[in-house]
Amino acid sequence: xxxxxxxxxxxxxxxxxxxxxxxxxxxxxxxxxxxxxxxxxxxxxxxxxxxxxxxxxxxxxxxxxxxxxxxxxxxxxxxxxxxxxxxxxxxxxxxxxxxxxxxxxxxxxxxxxxxx
Amino acid sequence: xxxxxxxxxxxxxxxxxxxxxxxxxxxxxxxxxxxxxxxxxxxxxxxxxxxxxxxxxxxxxxxxxxxxxxxxxxxxxxxxxxxxxxxxxxxxxxxxxxxxxxxxxxxxx
Numbered sequence: 474x475x476x477x478x479x480x481x482x483x484x485x486x487x488x489x490x491x492x493x494x495x496x497x498x499x500x501x502x503x504x505x506x507x508x509x510x511x512x513x514x515x516x517x518x519x520x521x522x523x524x525x526x527x528x529x530x531x532x533x534x535x536x537x538x539x540x541x542x543x544x545x546x547x548x549x550x551x552x553x554x555x556x557x558x559x560x561x562x563x564x565x566x567x568x569x570x571x572x573x574x575x576x577x578x579x580x581x582x583x584x585x586x587x588x589x
Numbered sequence: 590x591x592x593x594x595x596x597x598x599x600x601x602x603x604x605x606x607x608x609x610x611x612x613x614x615x616x617x618x619x620x621x622x623x624x625x626x627x628x629x630x631x632x633x634x635x636x637x638x639x640x641x642x643x644x645x646x647x648x649x650x651x652x653x654x655x656x657x658x659x660x661x662x663x664x665x666x667x668x669x670x671x672x673x674x675x676x677x678x679x680x681x682x683x684x685x686x687x688x689x690x691x692x693x694x695x696x697x698x
Contacts, residue, residue, distance in 0.1 A: 477632075506685050515593075515675050518685030529683030542598070563633065578686065580633040 475500055477509075477566050477581035485587045486554050494549045494584045496564030505547040506578060507539060508563040516563055522547055523569060559588045591616045593678050595689035602666050603697050610661040610692045612650075612676030620678045622652055622659040623686065628671040636661075636674070646670070669697045 474482050478497045504523045508516035518531035522541035540573040545566070551558055562585075566580040568571050592615040602608055612680060624636040637645045639652040639659060643684045659676060673693050677686040 481614075497613050508685070508688075513690070515677075515690045516686070518687065521685055523683065526688030531684060531685060577635045577638070582632045 477562050477564055477579050479562075479581040479584050481584060482582070482586075484549050485589065487589050488554055488556060489534045490554050491550065492587075493588060494551075494564075494586070496547045496549070496566075496581055497564030498547065498564075501580050502566035502568050502579070503545055504544065504567045504569040505541055506565045506567070507549045508545070508565065509533075509558075509582070510563055511557075512560070515521060520587045540564045542550070554587050559583050559586060564566045566589040591620070591678055591680065591687050593676050593687050593689035595674075596677055597692045599693045599695070601695040601697060604668055605665050608661075608663045608666045608670065608694065608696075610674050610676075610694065612659045612661065612689060614657050614659065614676075614695050616657075616678060616680065619678060620682055622650070623679070624648070624650055624659075624661050624675040625675045625677055627675070629637050629672070632674075633675070660661070666696045668696045668698060670694060 477499050506521040507519040510516040520527050520532050521529040525541045540548045540549045559562045563583045563584045564581040567578045622639045625633050626636040627633045648663045652659050671693050675691045676689045678680045679686050
């Protein structure tokens, strides 16, 4: 059983650019959630994907978008990058029924994004 | 709005001493509460959740609905307990986890 993996590990972008982060969920999991963790803060929920559709969203603007693929892997896309987008982006997978996550979320190692 | 508060950014105790990491929450319904831990150079992982009522690595946490608290306790701290601890809340739906800012626990020898 493989755990949650994320790529790339680190990324440097400039303001205004677009970025795509990738996540492979743990075997057997059908739900993926994305979190943003700024320095010195706890992770903040961005959105959740279940059956290839976004079924839950935190307080993030529309320039944060995502995809989930048939194999349950996922992408996080951020357009028009701002300096405040610099953070660690965490992906978590879990198994859920009807998109409601009752089970433990397993986290990936994260992608460190720096916006200059 | 749901919120999780961890009042201590840093907690330093000596090996063998009792440990209590505080967590208070704000939620209108019946939340599910968790403690996640991140050891140095490792990923975030679940330590315990209130519905399982388990003791993991000697840690316990009791949900106090009256005080809206979910404090994490261990009677005798060990050096390997040094880590970042996050309290988190879930409404049970598709709204993800709401995390506190975390407490950095340092166990001194």
